[in-house]
Amino acid sequence: MAQLFAYIAHKDGVADDSALELIEAAKKIDGGADVTAVVIGSGIDGICNEIAASYKEVVKIDNDALAYPNAEVVRKALLNVLPNDGIILIPHDTFGMDLGPGLSIKSDSPFVADVVDIEGIDGSELKTIRQEYGGQVSTHVSCDISAGAVLTIRPGSFQPDESKSAGGGVTDKSGDAGDLTVGRRFLEIVEAEVGDVDITKSEVLVSIGRGIEDEDNLEVAEELAEAMGADVSCSRPIVDQKWLEKSRQVGTSGQTVKPKVYMALGISGSFQHVGGIKGSPFMIAVNKNPKAPIFQVADVGVVADILDFMPDLTEKIKEG
Numbered sequence: 001m002a003q004l005f006a007y008i009a010h011k012d013g014v015a016d017d018s019a020l021e022l023i024e025a026a027k028k029i030d031g032g033a034d035v036t037a038v039v040i041g042s043g044i045d046g047i048c049n050e051i052a053a054s055y056k057e058v059v060k061i062d063n064d065a066l067a068y069p070n071a072e073v074v075r076k077a078l079l080n081v082l083p084n085d086g087i088i089l090i091p092h093d094t095f096g097m098d099l100g101p102g103l104s105i106k107s108d109s110p111f112v113a114d115v116v117d118i119e120g121i122d123g124s125e126l127k128t129i130r131q132e133y134g135g136q137v138s139t140h141v142s143c144d145i146s147a148g149a150v151l152t153i154r155p156g157s158f159q160p161d162e163s164k165s166a167g168g169g170v171t172d173k174s175g176d177a178g179d180l181t182v183g184r185r186f187l188e189i190v191e192a193e194v195g196d197v198d199i200t201k202s203e204v205l206v207s208i209g210r211g212i213e214d215e216d217n218l219e220v221a222e223e224l225a226e227a228m229g230a231d232v233s234c235s236r237p238i239v240d241q242k243w244l245e246k247s248r249q250v251g252t253s254g255q256t257v258k259p260k261v262y263m264a265l266g267i268s269g270s271f272q273h274v275g276g277i278k279g280s281p282f283m284i285a286v287n288k289n290p291k292a293p294i295f296q297v298a299d300v301g302v303v304a305d306i307l308d309f310m311p312d313l314t315e316k317i318k319e320g
Helices: 018-027 045-052 071-081 094-107 215-228 236-240 306-319
Strands: 004-007 036-041 057-062 087-091 111-122 125-132 137-144 149-153 169-172 204-208 231-234 261-265 282-287 300-303
Touching: 004 018, 018 087, 018 149, 036 045, 036 071, 045 057, 045 169, 057 071, 071 094, 087 094, 094 111, 094 149, 111 137, 204 215, 215 231, 215 306, 231 236, 261 306, 282 306
Parallel strands: 004 036, 004 087, 036 057, 057 169, 087 149, 111 149, 204 231, 204 261, 261 282, 282 300
Antiparallel strands: 111 125, 125 137
């Protein structure tokens, strides 16, 4: 079978949570025993050593041109270093959506996006599951991996392998990266403004979505958050309505949060929203729709109208 590779996303010297999730995804592909981590960037020795605790082999590609994750540059480095018939697993985030399709075209291999589960291999066919229509429909997708494949894996779909007992080694392939000159170039990072509350540092979040129905009902959510000692966050529709500021939005186009407890109220659970929740918090989901995708990632699910649920819970907390 083709060799397995896991692209390790990282920021500010810290590997993303998806690094450990990709191990479990790889295990569903013929056992995944030979999965190799690929760490790309500039000054990445610390991350490589960290990842070697979880992967038996780590490929390091260190170059000043890779200091900022430019998908065009990373794609070129991967094509120069990795075999064309390898199976490459990439986190399905905004960067992965930029990197994956072009990598598939350049390596002339199949591409499957936003994989939420892997059924295994039948001959040369890899069987995967992805979701359509906001998670309402599961689609079974098979691809021929005899010439390799590129898969983007939805963050949070696989339990992270936290054993960290691999004791792997690091192989420096920086010299094989070749000429990394590309047309696209990095200009600057524009940091998002921090509002009155920095939800990225909140330990408990009460997050509201479309189910809140009306701006006047925000007060009910704020009362619940106060009773719980939590901060209020939201999904994108609330920001689009201008009911809360952008700094309160959780998701791939908003803030990345890492609370201990996350309560999702009236939130469907699209991958764009769930992709902004890291660290495997204890998640409570409340939604009127029993088939809402949020229930697939929640530890506790409650099928209820949040406008009835919130005041009842607030009252119970205050009684206790």
